[in-house]
Each structure stands twice: as structure tokens, then as C-alpha cells.
Amino acid sequence: MWIDENKMKCKQQKLLEIHNLSLSFQRYGTWLRQESLEVISNLDFTVDKGEVVAVVGASGSGKSLLAAAILGILPPNAIVQGEIYYQGTRLTARLQEQLRGRDFALVPQSTTYLDPLMRVGQQADGHRKPRPTERRKKIFEKLSLPEKTGKLYPFQLSGGMTRRVLVATAMLTEAQLIIADEPTPGMGVEQALEALQMFRQMANEGKSVILITHDIDLAVLFADKVAVIYGGNTVEIASSRDFERGEEGLRHPYTKALWRALPQNGFEPVWGTQPYAGSCMKGCIFAPRCSMRTWECEEKMPPIRELREGEVRCYHAT
Amino acid sequence: MKMTGRKLIDIFIRNSIKMLSLLLAVSFLSFLLVSLSPIDPVGQYILGLQTAVSPEQRAEIEEYWGVNEPPVERYFHWLTEVLQGELGESVIYRRPVAEIIGERFINSLALMLCAWLISGIFGFILGIVMGRYYDRWPDKILKKICYILSSMPTFWIGLLLLLIFGVWLKWFPIGFSSPIGVLSRDVSLGEKIYHLILPAFTLSLMSFSGIALHTREKLWDVMNSDYVLFARTRGEDEWTILKRHGIRNVILPALTLQFSSFAELFGGSVIAENVFSYPGLGSAVSAAGLQSDLSLLLGITLFSALFVCTGNMIANLLYRIVDPGIREVKE
Structure with a gap:
């Protein structure tokens, strides 16, 4: 009995928990046979209150779909398995619908996420009545957006302004969980730092942020922990400090390879390509590219296990 | 400004x-x-x-x-x-061409305007409904109706309507713009409208499905756009999205399409007016053609070109007033 209670307490500190999440798409193959294409499998990580979690991985590792899965805005042919808990309650489609725009906020990638024919101010205010125009103006000011920004149309904004307007939409809500999907591409270093600083600020105010990115360098500067995704799998969960310590601080061979691939750490490319999550592999998904692989790796997918205050999906990591 | x-x-x-x-x-x-x-x-x-x-x-x-x-x-x-404004004299009517065009054009204008409004408004509404229920049963049924309508020739629909509502049911007159045997100054507005309904409806059916199918497709694109996805993540329900983003983004192309349909409208009016013996420009032009009335034929040709060009110009100007993308270009 007391274990259960303990578990409950534990879950209350955790804002979002993702357990064994898999995501596949139904599609028609040859001869109208239904096939399912798995893009995420065995995804695990948790987000605590006031924490910035960076989800990093190469393009095509299923990062953006993760955001859609949490928000419940996947296309109808997507099939989700596994569990997502929000404040200890399991997320259902209905709950997601209620939480969207209230507890969850998305900061999308680009200007295509703004209605081209609606003035930015009206758009940032959102559909809820009464319109929070005064508060929005303050937030715009705080983000150093010129006063006339509210009267502009999206096509009149610069890239940086668009980014800040999109961030403002999240700041306007009372959202506890902010999911930022690739917020930095196309920005200069200074702009990117500024944007990430805004997310850090929100986390310091007690909100939680999931930062989906492939820019490890920048993510490590602002995140508390980093979840590394490879082929739709979580391969490692490390704290940002582990990255600062370099290769020894990290656990999974893929994370180490990523670290080595950074310009300041040798610029060493990782050999091979990333497979699909559902590409009929029974063993470890990284095994074909791994220098540490043994027969065990090719036979069975390693479970995620705790290691040195982090988590790793590897038999051989120490 | x-x-x-x-x-x-x-x-x-x-x-x-x-x-x-x-x-x-x-x-x-x-x-x-x-x-x-x-x-x-x-x-x-x-x-x-x-x-x-x-x-x-x-x-x-x-x-x-x-x-x-x-x-x-x-x-x-x-x-x-x-x-100099001298279009000559019509051989069949024995009157100046300009006078005939002026008189006939008012009749035609009433007819075309009614048809234009009916097809525009109902086509748009239907398109919205189809786009909203894309590939679901209301869309499937309405889409089939649209395809059937657009594949039926106007004159045939006109004859069909005439047969059903004019001859069998006797709800509407079988032709002309006013009752037979009544002096033109004694004809009331109500009677004129009564005579207008069937031909206007026939004419509207011609461009109706075009606008409906176009709006349907456009709305589907909008509903699958990134900004609608974002609106959804912000907690907007489907109905709010349709009102806030759907109609806003669909109405502009629909307006353009509707204004650029003046040419079809004029072409269709020739057929509709002939089927219903409606005394407009359309029936005058076919009479002029069949009876070799050259000055009338040339006059109407020029006039109809002017009419179609005006429609296109209105569309051009309107787009610049309504579309912020064109209106508020950065200096």
C-alpha cells in the first residue's frame, strides 16, 4: 500500500511522463494491403516541474511527431501506443483536447503556423473572450517587438519577429507545459540564445519546457536534461552537466558519437545512416553503426536502464 | 491609406x-x-x-x-x-443599336445579377459544407450533385425546369419578362421578378458547381494547413477554426473566381434567354446573328467584351483592396 502512495507522490512532482510510447502510421502498400509504418518506438522520458528537457536527435528521428503525440494533434491514420501521464493522470484524446491552449502550449517552427490573413495582434490574442489585448501588448513589449507589430500581417514580419510572436502566444497562456518545436533554425547565434533564454525564463517561473531541437550545443546551455532520440527510440537521458564533462560523462555510443561530431570536439562524422524505427530489427537499433556491438546487441533490443544518475538503452554502456 | x-x-x-x-x-x-x-x-x-x-x-x-x-x-x-457613339441602326428592329442594347441590357443585367448572386452565395455555402465534411457522407452526396449539375448542358437544364415548373406544375410562367397582353408600363416589379426566377435559376446552375467545388478544395487545403494545426493546439475547436481561419482564407479566391466568371455568365445568358424567350441581350444577339443584322451583332459583341473586361477589372481592383498580401506590401 505505501508503495502506491509513494508512487502517487512521485508522480505529482513529475509534470509529464512518457512510457514506452510508440507511434505508427497506417498506409496502403501494394495491392491495397494495409501496412503500418512505425516512426517512434520505445520512447521514454519524464519532464519535471520547472525543468527544460531538450529532446535531441537527427532529422527523421521522430522528434516533431512526439510533440504532436503529446498534444493529440496527430493525423487520423496515426496509431499511438504506450502511455503519457500528465500530472499523474493518463492522457486521453478528450483530456488532451481540454488541455490544449490551457495547460499545453506549442511554439511552432515557422511563419506558416500563422494565419496569413489575420493581423498578428488579433492572432496572438487568440479566440478566447475577453481578448487579453493589454497583456499581449505588455508581452510584445517585453519581447522587444515594436508597438505596431500587432497591426501587421504575418508576411510583414521578419524571421526573428515571427519567432517572438510565436513565443508570445505561449507566454499569453497559463500553460504549464510548453513544447518548443525546433525554435532556433534560421536564427543567428545571438537570436537563438535570446530565444532559448526566453524558454529558460519560463522554466524558472515554474513552467516546464520540452525543447525539440537538433542543436545539441545550444540545447545543453539551457536545458536541465537531454533526451537523445535515435530512430524513434530514447537511447540516453543525460543531464546537461554530463555533456559539459564530455565523452566520459556520456553513456550511449550514439551520444558519444554525436558529441564527437560537434565542430569543437573533432568534427568526426558518424558512419552509416539512421534506420526507421520500424525497420524490422530485433536487436538494438544502433547496433549496425556501433563499434561496441556483440551478438547480444543483434539479438534483443536492450531495455532502458539507469546508469550514473541518467538512463541509457545499451548493454555495454558504463 | x-x-x-x-x-x-x-x-x-x-x-x-x-x-x-x-x-x-x-x-x-x-x-x-x-x-x-x-x-x-x-x-x-x-x-x-x-x-x-x-x-x-x-x-x-x-x-x-x-x-x-x-x-x-x-x-x-x-x-x-x-x-462617336454611333453604332448604327438595327435592320430587324429598325431602331438605333445603342437604344436596343441599353434596353435589353437592363433585362439581362437583372437576370445575370440574380444568377450571379444565387450561384455565388449558395455555391460558397455549399463549398464550405463540403470542405468541412470532406470525404464524409454530406460531402460525397453534394459532390455528386455538383458533378451532375456541371456535366448537364444549360439549355437542357433550362428545358427541364421549364417543363417541370412551367408546364406541369404551372408555378412559373413559361417565358418572357412580363405577362403577355399587358402594357409594359403596367407591369409591376413583382411580376418582373416572378418572370425572372426560372431563367435566373437556370443560369445560376451553370457556374454554381464550379464555385462550390473550388471552395471545397480550398477549404480542405486551409483545414490541413500549419496555421490551422497551430490553432488546434491553442484549443480552438473545429467550429471556431472554420469561422476564424477557414472562411477568412477561402472567401478571397472565391470572390476572384466569381468576378472572373462574367464571360461564362454572358455566354450562359444567351442560352438561358433563348430557352425562356427572355428579351435580353442574349436573345438579341442570337436574333441578330440568325437574321444577319450586322450593326446589332457588332454592337453587342463590343458591348459584351466591355462587360466581361469590366468584370475582370473589378476582380483585379477588389483583390488589391481586400488581400492584405497585395495591399500592404513593404515599401
Whole structure:
């Protein structure tokens, strides 16, 4: 009995928990046979209150779909398995619908996420009545957006302004969980730092942020922990400090390879390509590219296990 | 605001120049076609006089009309007359062409305007419904109806409606713009509208499915756009999204399409007016063509070109007023 209670307490500190999440798409193959294409499998990580979690991985590792899965805005042919808990309650489609725009906020990638024919101010205010125009103006000011920004149309904004307007939409809500999907591409270093600083600020105010990115360098500067995704799998969960310590601080061979691939750490490319999550592999998904692989790796997918205050999906990591 | 005003005037002038050159080309081509046709205007004129004319008298008329002048000279002669507003006299009606066009155009305008509004409003609403329920049963049924309507020829629909509502059910008159045997000044507005309903409905069916199917497709695109996805993540429900983003983004292309359909509308009115014996420009042009009334034919040709060009110009100007993407370009 007391274990259960303990578990409950534990879950209350955790804002979002993702357990064994898999995501596949139904599609028609040859001869109208239904096939399912798995893009995420065995995804695990948790987000605590006031924490910035960076989800990093190469393009095509299923990062953006993760955001859609949490928000419940996947296309109808997507099939989700596994569990997502929000404040200890399991997320259902209905709950997601209620939480969207209230507890969850998305900061999308680009200007295509703004209605081209609606003035930015009206758009940032959102559909809820009464319109929070005064508060929005303050937030715009705080983000150093010129006063006339509210009267502009999206096509009149610069890239940086668009980014800040999109961030403002999240700041306007009372959202506890902010999911930022690739917020930095196309920005200069200074702009990117500024944007990430805004997310850090929100986390310091007690909100939680999931930062989906492939820019490890920048993510490590602002995140508390980093979840590394490879082929739709979580391969490692490390704290940002582990990255600062370099290769020894990290656990999974893929994370180490990523670290080595950074310009300041040798610029060493990782050999091979990333497979699909559902590409009929029974063993470890990284095994074909791994220098540490043994027969065990090719036979069975390693479970995620705790290691040195982090988590790793590897038999051989120490 | 001042900038937009100046820009609009600029566009208006540029469009007007284009329109004038187009009208000139239309006048030249139609004159050329008419001169190449086997129609004998002098013969038609003499036929209309209903008296015997001797070959000498005929030669005199030909001399007076300048039939034997070179075609280019004749064209310029005609053009200067037209530019002065002198369109000539109709052989079949024995009245000035300008007068006939003016009178007939009011009838046609009422007909086309009604049809235009019916097809625009209902087509748009139907398109929204179809787009909203894309590939679900309401869409599937309505889409089939649209396909059937757009594959049926206008004259046939017209005959069908005439047969059902005019002949069998006797709900509507079978033709004309006013009751038979009543002086035109005694005809009430209600009666005019009553006579207008069936032809206007027929004409609207022609462009109706086009606008509906276009709106459907456009709405589907909008509903699958990134900004609608973002709206959804912000907690907007489907109905709010449709109101806030759907209609806003669909109405502009629909308006453009509707204004650029003036050409089809005019073409359709010829058919609808003939089926319902409605005294508009459309029935006048077919009468002029069949009875070789050259001045009337050329007059209406020029006038209809002007009408279609005006529609296109309105569409051009309107788009610049309504679309912020074009209106508020960065300096």
C-alpha cells in the first residue's frame, strides 16, 4: 500500500511522463494491403516541474511527431501506443483536447503556423473572450517587438519577429507545459540564445519546457536534461552537466558519437545512416553503426536502464 | 491609406489601357470576320424595306454605304462612327443599336445579377459544407450533385425546369419578362421578378458547381494547413477554426473566381434567354446573328467584351483592396 502512495507522490512532482510510447502510421502498400509504418518506438522520458528537457536527435528521428503525440494533434491514420501521464493522470484524446491552449502550449517552427490573413495582434490574442489585448501588448513589449507589430500581417514580419510572436502566444497562456518545436533554425547565434533564454525564463517561473531541437550545443546551455532520440527510440537521458564533462560523462555510443561530431570536439562524422524505427530489427537499433556491438546487441533490443544518475538503452554502456 | 489610393488609381489606369486595346482588337477581329462572312448587308437592308428595288437603286445604296471601298477604309470609317457613339441602326428592329442594347441590357443585367448572386452565395455555402465534411457522407452526396449539375448542358437544364415548373406544375410562367397582353408600363416589379426566377435559376446552375467545388478544395487545403494545426493546439475547436481561419482564407479566391466568371455568365445568358424567350441581350444577339443584322451583332459583341473586361477589372481592383498580401506590401 505505501508503495502506491509513494508512487502517487512521485508522480505529482513529475509534470509529464512518457512510457514506452510508440507511434505508427497506417498506409496502403501494394495491392491495397494495409501496412503500418512505425516512426517512434520505445520512447521514454519524464519532464519535471520547472525543468527544460531538450529532446535531441537527427532529422527523421521522430522528434516533431512526439510533440504532436503529446498534444493529440496527430493525423487520423496515426496509431499511438504506450502511455503519457500528465500530472499523474493518463492522457486521453478528450483530456488532451481540454488541455490544449490551457495547460499545453506549442511554439511552432515557422511563419506558416500563422494565419496569413489575420493581423498578428488579433492572432496572438487568440479566440478566447475577453481578448487579453493589454497583456499581449505588455508581452510584445517585453519581447522587444515594436508597438505596431500587432497591426501587421504575418508576411510583414521578419524571421526573428515571427519567432517572438510565436513565443508570445505561449507566454499569453497559463500553460504549464510548453513544447518548443525546433525554435532556433534560421536564427543567428545571438537570436537563438535570446530565444532559448526566453524558454529558460519560463522554466524558472515554474513552467516546464520540452525543447525539440537538433542543436545539441545550444540545447545543453539551457536545458536541465537531454533526451537523445535515435530512430524513434530514447537511447540516453543525460543531464546537461554530463555533456559539459564530455565523452566520459556520456553513456550511449550514439551520444558519444554525436558529441564527437560537434565542430569543437573533432568534427568526426558518424558512419552509416539512421534506420526507421520500424525497420524490422530485433536487436538494438544502433547496433549496425556501433563499434561496441556483440551478438547480444543483434539479438534483443536492450531495455532502458539507469546508469550514473541518467538512463541509457545499451548493454555495454558504463 | 494614401499610398493605396494612388496605387489603385494607377492600376485602374493601367487596366483601362489594357481594356481599350483589347476592345480595339475585338472590334478589328469581329469586323474582319463579318466582312469575310457571306452576309450581304445591302441585301438584308433591302429585304427589310419590303419593297422592290431596282439594280440602279441598289448600286446607289451600295455607293452611299461604301460597300465597295477597301476593307481597311471601311473599318476605320465604322470605328470613327463607333467612337462617336454611333453604332448604327438595327435592320430587324429598325431602331438605333445603342437604344436596343441599353434596353435589353437592363433585362439581362437583372437576370445575370440574380444568377450571379444565387450561384455565388449558395455555391460558397455549399463549398464550405463540403470542405468541412470532406470525404464524409454530406460531402460525397453534394459532390455528386455538383458533378451532375456541371456535366448537364444549360439549355437542357433550362428545358427541364421549364417543363417541370412551367408546364406541369404551372408555378412559373413559361417565358418572357412580363405577362403577355399587358402594357409594359403596367407591369409591376413583382411580376418582373416572378418572370425572372426560372431563367435566373437556370443560369445560376451553370457556374454554381464550379464555385462550390473550388471552395471545397480550398477549404480542405486551409483545414490541413500549419496555421490551422497551430490553432488546434491553442484549443480552438473545429467550429471556431472554420469561422476564424477557414472562411477568412477561402472567401478571397472565391470572390476572384466569381468576378472572373462574367464571360461564362454572358455566354450562359444567351442560352438561358433563348430557352425562356427572355428579351435580353442574349436573345438579341442570337436574333441578330440568325437574321444577319450586322450593326446589332457588332454592337453587342463590343458591348459584351466591355462587360466581361469590366468584370475582370473589378476582380483585379477588389483583390488589391481586400488581400492584405497585395495591399500592404513593404515599401
